[in-house]
Amino acid sequence: MFPSQFEYHRAASIKDALDLLKQFGDDAKLLSGGHSLIPMMKLRLAQPAHLIDVTKIAELRAISESHGKIVIGAAATHDTVANSDLVRAKLGLLAEAAAAIGDVQVRNRGTIGGSLTHADPAADYPATALALEAEIKLDRDGGSRAVKAADFFLDLMTTAIQPGELLTQVAFAPIPSGTGYAYLKYPHPASGFAIVGVAAIAALDRSGKFANLRVGVTGLGPKAFRATAVEAALAGKAADAATIAAAASKTADGVDALGDIHASSEYRSELARVYARRAIQAAVARAKA
């Protein structure tokens, strides 16, 4: 497990990172935790000539509240997110998802920006980013743009990030009080990734009907997605078990489900339906509490 030769660059600032990206172009890879990149380099499946480490950029590590949003720096580790008082108080769903990632070692190094950029179809964050309607900030030389989570994940390990862009921040609206949420995950017995992970956020009106519901699903298909058919089926409907179950049965509709020795595509689809049902029910129970 010895990577081919590469040059390591520690970016001191966002500008520094962008300059390095510009300088090395396709020969460079960003390093932000490296829990997916380094194993691929050790197997020589990836052989970048330059690594640009962005995890030492102070402003990328910060978690703050500004203009009514919770803003998480791209290099914030999963452990930092999971244990941030701010995140726990106002973005409980994100804290729960962060705590469900990998193991302690992974959480101590892996970062939210690294995970979202890598867009592994079985990663935990994407489902949560979708359900929380995160806004992802991409910086480039001379400017930046914000991309909605729904527009960010394009395909298997493919995102809206363009060459020369650096994911710098992820912004979330705080979860309003009275809104329930849950992240339920079926972990892969070997890798710990999600065979299926479902993030649900639910708010009910006074009559106990869904006023708001967002469901993000990871693990099932080539990319994480919003279960819009499920959300639509429940819009304005009573939050009872039968109604939820009927709607959740649509979770895997139209998804080209993945399969491996631990879970075939058929089983994975069923897990998605079951976990969606349970995640929505759990979110509803919390909304009522």
Add this chain to the structure above:
Amino acid sequence: MAVIPKFVGARIKRREDPRLISGTATYVDDVRLPDTLTAVVLRSPHPHARINSIDVAAARSAPGVVAVLTGEDLKGKVGGIPCVAPAEHIPFHPLLAQGKVRFVGESVAVVVASDAYLAQDAADLIDVDYDPLDAVSDPEKALADGAPILHEEFGANLATRALIPNPAVDEAIAKADRVIKFRIVNQRLAPVPMETRGVLAQWHQASGQLTLWTSTQIPHLLRSALAAVLSLPENRVRVIAPEVGGGFGAKLNFYREEALVAYLSRMLGRPVKWIERRRENLATTTHGRDQITYLEVPVKNDGTVLALKAKFICDMGAYLQLLTPAIPGFSGLMMTGCYKIPAMSFEQVMVFTNKMATDAYRGAGRPEAAYIAERTMDMVAAELGLDPVEVRRRNFIPKEAFPYATCAGLVYDSGDYNAALNKALEIVDYPKMRAEQAEALKHGRYIGIGIASYVEICGIGPSAMLPPKVPGWESATVRMEPDSRITVLTGISPHGQGQETTFAQMAADAFGVDIDDVAVVHGDTAIVQYGVGTFGSRGLSVGGTAVMMSVGKLQEKLKKIASTMMEAPPDQLTFTNRTVALKSDAAKAIPLQAVVDAAYGWKMPIPGMEPGLDATSVFEPTGCTFPFGTHIAVVEIDPDTGVVTFLRYVAVDDCGNIISPLLVAGQVHGGIAQGIAQALYEEVVYDENGQLVTATLMDYAAPRARMLPHYELAHTVTPSPLNPMGVKGVGEAGTIGSTPCMVNAVLDALKPLGVRHIDMPLRPEKLWRAFKDAKKA
């Protein structure tokens, strides 16, 4: 003066642990010698292919490269890897493939360079022209006509066949009320030690000596094998097993890289190191199990089992490692388990496939046997509508019957199977648990209770039970140093088991000294007398007995000397609190140091007595020990997902007398973890074309703590009559009891669906399908 306590039986923390948990232990890769070169092995991506040519020119001229070798370069210069177990066909097992590759990961070339990075760069430049051939990974298909042949010289893929016929079995089948037939699979597993394999070789040109550091369970046996392969005199070869980070049987072997790295060091005159990568470990370190068993079980309607007839298909993989064809024998011999089954017969067909070789893995044949016996008991219970507890009780060997000669020709030393079963049933409150299970089912909850009463074979043993070059005896030297501290040199080579603790406990008590006064030394053939090794839970019962024999010899000498100094007969003396004292009056004592001074002194108190305090012994057991126990698991299965939740796990193990309770608990914990992992998670998967699917730990489901239950441990104590400590061995018991226990629990939960059997690993998807199919039906 403080009184020195007794250590045997006390909850002593492992004396190995401080260096292990502080990261200061020395594994092979921690041994650094100046001018060391690094070897990287180029491996076959093909399960089966002809090698047309290998172009190493670019690799040879790459930066930092000192040598590049292929199989052709080794022809006639070095021997092959030995298999010491008897087999009809033993293929030549080269260090680097010659003409053909036969499994994914087979070594094809080796690059030696100044560091691992440059070696890998150069290995990437080697161009191998392969002609891919059809491959076979299913051992039953490998036996069929027209299957791709691995070793053309044998004409077929049959490695060997073992047949234990018995006409009484067919008679039993003819007169039985019923004959239950089924097929079960013990799937292929990867041992996955935390420390992968690793080798460092240093050739001393001037003296013609070779030193080899290697992560092994058997340094002495390896020295003999290595000397033979390299045609070196054995007294010029030194093998050191430094800290070894787990073996589980996979390091009870002699591997290509051990010979190759030694060869390279001699060829290049410089130290050469090779450290196995995790991917190599999963592909090229021996696997375990991989047996298919067809069973016929004639029974009476009351649940009495009249005989057991089995046909095994045993997957050897592509080559035979040290003991590959010997492992299935234990599965056959032990398959009647704890039961007084009057007759058994079996046929074992051992087959070559395009896979890594199988060999010993924690339990080595006995987990397969216990799985057969305990699935059989549950099958009988299900078939006849009896409680699985009742079926076991009806068939148990009664405690009065020990020593008990089984129909397989083994003699079980001692046992009380009902006692262990009863204790486990009591802890779990069996009747209450069954009532809860029935109540839960009314609410659509599927709870299962699984029982496994196992017996296994340990402390091997009489040498006749093993191949000639792997004897069953063990050695120990016990030395009392001039300062009266004790050094124990043991021929076993522990690699995590904890004999530095247990042997120190035993020696300290024997001489009335503190445990810190004892040092246990192992794993270096230049320091320790020839020994055999650590495997088959033999360390304490065989190695420990050798220690106690040497302890006894030293005690005798010390007492003789002391008796002249104290003017008391030797048999009236005892060792206590660092003195030699009168048994009848501990106040009448002389310091142990005074006796030691006399033994080492200019003037022995007994004229003619040999000075010094050093005794060596070899223990050859007359029989094996047979630990046993009952494990009970209670699980619940989610019908929507097939996910298994653990409710209880009770293990009652009887390993005879217990020297070190914490070590026993540790062994049981680890054993259960690996056994449950076989039941629920682990499987080495090769696809039908022979590609290795579980090539990384991202795919191969080694168990994590979160995937295991809370253990409730208890013991019964039935001493073995075969050694002075009355111990039996506990290194593998957990692995042996837990697999059938967990499978029985899961299948018990599925009983309302009419499911009789599902093969391991019981992945949630398989269980979900059982619910789905039941709904359909």
